Amino acid sequence: MKESMTAARLNSRRSILLGSLGVMAAPFGWAQGATDAPLRLIVPFTPGTGIDLIARQVGPGLTAQLKRPYFVDNRPGAAGNIGTQEAVRAAPDGSTLLVSVNTLVMNSALYPKLPFNPLTDLAPVTLTSWGQLILVASTQSGIGSLQVLLKTAKDKPGKLNYGSPGTGTPHHLAMELLKNRAKVSLTHISYRGTAPALTDLLGGQIDVMFLPIHVALQHVKAGKLKALGISSDKPNALLPDVPSLQTLNVGNLNVDMWYGVLAPAGTPRPVVDRLNKALGTVLAQADVAKAFEAQGMTPAHSTPEEFGRLMAADSKRWADLIKAQGITAE
Template sequence: MNQRFKCLCVFLFMLATFAGTPVSAQPAGASVASYPNRPIKIVVATGAGGITDLLARFIGQKISENLGQPVVIDNRPGAGGTIGSSAVAKSVPDGYTLLWIFPSHTVNPYLFKSLPYDTVKDFAPVIKVTNVELVLIANQAVAANSVQELITLAKRNPQKMNYGAVGDGSLGHLGALLFNETAGVSFVHIPYKGAPQVLAALLANDIQIFFDVPITAIPQIQAGRVKALAVTGKQRASVLPEVPTMVQAGLAGFEVAGFNGILAPAGTPIPVIQKLNQEVGRILKQPEVKQWFESKALEPLGGSPELFAQDIQSDIAKWAKILSLAGVQSQ
């Protein structure tokens, strides 16, 4: 009887001990050390086929090759990217569900009065993969061959010239809003469902300018269908070396660059974050990876999770200010 009572006491003590231990602390050492030991899912909050999806699939394949586990791309488009972001924010923070973010992630806190997650607190930054910069292109019929000539023309024709963009909050929309604000012009926003429709409208001269990503703008530029006036990065684009930056064109402080990067749910173990950061950082330094990025008019970046977190906070504040000044209303 005494022996049975003693065994019961030991069992109850062990049960109480584990019940009082945080879940993350119980098997954490083993699980982190063996990470990853099963497939990783990267949620991409856009449809398949765009530059964001291509980037995620390319990097996902490289992660799979390096870590020896499948990486599954899960496209969850809709609601400006909030559907995919919400799914990851609510997922188990174990490193097996990640979020691939693009510019809308830092715009949505302004555009939506209520989000099903906190853009900062519900995620743990892993690494910034690349910046997506833009090129300002114009219809060939526009009587301007430089940014300053375009500004002069627009001021002579207020509210009579149009720009196209893929809805509110897209990077092209933000670029045009910033252009209106810094140049003191009043191009009218014409929204479209997708970039192909915007390009078609530009070629038809339904709109006069478009802040486009280089990968789709360059073929049109090379074919002579549109003219490139400036790029929105801090430096000239290697694929368009003859095209000045907006700053070089006379607009001080003008920069539009939307990052692509990887987040994990808040609470993901720091060693897992560090391992992912180191692995993706190594991938981004590989010569063949750099070559692939250059072919898409992009530059691989990298950096620490802490720096990425700072960039996210900075972008949220920057775009909220621009959208507010432009009179864009939250939904």
């Protein structure tokens, strides 16, 4: 009887000891990530967008670096919020990544009831690139320069209109920032996507619009649109004669779009660091840079901390603008 009780105690102690060792080992195994699982790259927008291009360009390189297959999971809807929430809810083991754009932090102020906070519910991994917006005018508008645009908008408040792919998009907020800094009035016309807005811009139904440079380039080269200004501090090599918005001297008008990769919050730092290093190698490859530049994007790499600080600063910047301009999501 005593021998039976002693054996039971030993088995119990052995179970407790093994359980404790399992708990101790768990963080180490977790930190390695699910090394055999495919990498799921969530893109919160439709195929064919700039963000989708980024995911499909870096995916093969990640496979080569990490020896893991990848697949792109497009989850469009609600200005990117559906796909973002999917990433937030994913297991923080390094197998699910979100490929996104600065709309991510703009949405926090536009949709105050969001069930997630991008600054706390996601772990920044790295920037991937910067993209430029170009301010263009319909040839029917008669607007031939930034100065003419602002003078007309001041002399005839609200008469000029501008299009965007939707409320809260970088295209929309870029113009609202220009309006705010220059103290002018233009009427916003919101569309469901870039394509219908561009069609109306080419047809003269709207006067001006911010567009990604790769979207506007062919129409500017063909003389169908007039390029007025570029969003960054310096001209772009694709359109070297188009001045920076900074030449207006009305404050900071840099509205370049950043793109980056994030993981669910709680992803172990060793996993984040490994992903950051792998993406740095991929982004340095000449063929990736060439593909990005053809779309008007410049490859970029950062530490997770640098990316996090950029997100926080951008979140405040756009939240302040959205409040000042009284913008609400439609």
